[in-house]
Amino acid sequence: MSGSDREPRQVELIGPVAQVFTYSIAAGLMLLGPVLAWTGDSLWSGLCPAIITFPIGVAIAVTTYGQRRDAKRFRAVGVISTAEIVAVRIRKGGEDPDVAELRVHISGPGFDMFKADCEVPAGIPRPRIGDRLQVVVDPSDCTFAIGYDHLFERD
Known part of the structure; x- marks a missing residue:
């Protein structure tokens, strides 16, 4: 076996519908701060929520990308x-x-x-x-x- 030197690992996969859903959530979280800053009274009204929501949105997008990449790889090989x-x-x-x-x-x-x-x-x-x-x-x-x-x- 060519991968015998590696530790076996379970992966989680998602389908195309879940991909659209999770990318939408990620985009909403990343845009929440700028939208609040634009519609609010000051830059701080958007910056404070963005400090929390932006990194969460990025993490969701990165995780989704990895799960879809794995799903395509498993489909092929x-x-x-x-x-x-x-x-x-x-x-x-x-x-x-x-x-x-x-x-x-x-x-x-x-x-x-x-x-x-x-x-x-x-x-x-x-x-x-x-x-x-x-x-x-x-x-x-x-x-x-x-x-x-x-x-x-x-x-």
Whole structure:
């Protein structure tokens, strides 16, 4: 395996609709300060909110760009594979949904089996040891994505 010297890593992906939505939110956050300064009484009325909202907007835009870049890469070179769950730990979410922290063995065509840690929503039914999940793997760097059904459809 060419990526065996790298640590396996789970990636999050988003689709084109979510991309438009998150870029819109990012633009709104980045423009909030200048709009308030222009429509307000002074430059300070826009500068104060911009100190907080502008960096958040930039971070959202950068994250979205990375997720879309990964989605395009997985669409082009991703290998449909299987992840077998070998350990499960449920982390209570409190107000947020519970999260299942998994230890999986990922195997598929064109690369050696590797072990990885990942997280998935702990829905109903909860993940159990021995369950198999469908994943998409980029064998060049051992990155993988779980639960993105649109990547499993091949033309």
